[in-house]
Amino acid sequence: MLEILPSILSADFARLGEDIHRVEAAGIRMLHVDVMDGHFVPNITLGPPVVKSVRKITKLTLDVHLMITDPDRYVGAFVEAGANCVSVHQEVCPHLDRTLRMIQAEGAQAGVVLNPGTPVATLEEVLDVVDYVLVMSVNPGFGGQKFIPRSLDKVRQLVEARKSRGLSFAIEIDGGASPANIGDIAKAGVDWVVAGSSVFGTADPAQAVRELSRSAQEALAVYV
Numbered sequence: 647m648l649e650i651l652p653s654i655l656s657a658d659f660a661r662l663g664e665d666i667h668r669v670e671a672a673g674i675r676m677l678h679v680d681v682m683d684g685h686f687v688p689n690i691t692l693g694p695p696v697v698k699s700v701r702k703i704t705k706l707t708l709d710v711h712l713m714i715t716d717p718d719r720y721v722g723a724f725v726e727a728g729a730n731c732v733s734v735h736q737e738v739c740p741h742l743d744r745t746l747r748m749i750q751a752e753g754a755q756a757g758v759v760l761n762p763g764t765p766v767a768t769l770e771e772v773l774d775v776v777d778y779v780l781v782m783s784v785n786p787g788f789g790g791q792k793f794i795p796r797s798l799d800k801v802r803q804l805v806e807a808r809k810s811r812g813l814s815f816a817i818e819i820d821g822g823a824s825p826a827n828i829g830d831i832a833k834a835g836v837d838w839v840v841a842g843s844s845v846f847g848t849a850d851p852a853q854a855v856r857e858l859s860r861s862a863q864e865a866l867a868v869y870v
């Protein structure tokens with residue numbers, strides 16, 4: 647079952663609770679939370695206090711995407727605030743195996759993220775540790791950017807590696823997902839699709855989620 651994860655980056659932060667309840671009505675199970683430090687990426691967003699407030703108003707699985715240079719320092723605070731899944735960028739983790747195990751020891755699912763310029767091969771030694779791999783389909787930092795089609799090659803490589811090694815990590819994609827490409831994303835084998843502007847940038851976010859979900863299911867039905 648493919649999950650659509652609305653990204654609150656494109657929500658109205660002054661009405662965050664309302665916006666979250668709007669997409670909950672579409673039957674989503676997970677919410678994507680973008681944390682940016684103005685250092686690893688050229689933008690600043692939010693920290694553990696916001697995650698804590700969001701945790702109070704929803705039971706959805708909170709998928710926290712850390713776009714920060716020193717994730718080890720903050721993982722504990724985000725899990726304590728209510729994160730269920732925490733992902734870190736391969737590019738900032740010299741001790742990636744240790745960081746991933748630390749996230750799991752804190753009690754969350756551990757994800758590793760690949761920037762568009764980072765190959766799948768860099769994850770070879772941690773694929774049996776991770777709970778999920780997040781493929782960036784835009785360069786991280788902002789919502790509303792154009793989808794990079796090559797990302798789907800990476801998804802296919804991960805699907806192949808998962809199969810050949812008998813693993814079960816989930817594959818997530820983040821950036822530029824829209825009704826125009828969700829079919830191709832689904833067919834490539836993605837399990838979790840993050841959608842920011844194509845959900846919260848529309849007049850009816852719940853309807854946008856339903857339509858993305860329906861297009862994905864239709865593409866898979868034709869494909870099988």
Ligand code: DX5
Nearest residue numbers: 653786787789790822842843
């Ligand atoms: C980008 C963030 C994304 C962002 C996606 O750096 O990691 O999660 O919210 O937004 P859209 O779907 O608008 O590309």
Ligand code: ZN
Nearest residue numbers: 680711820840
């Ligand atoms: Zn993200």
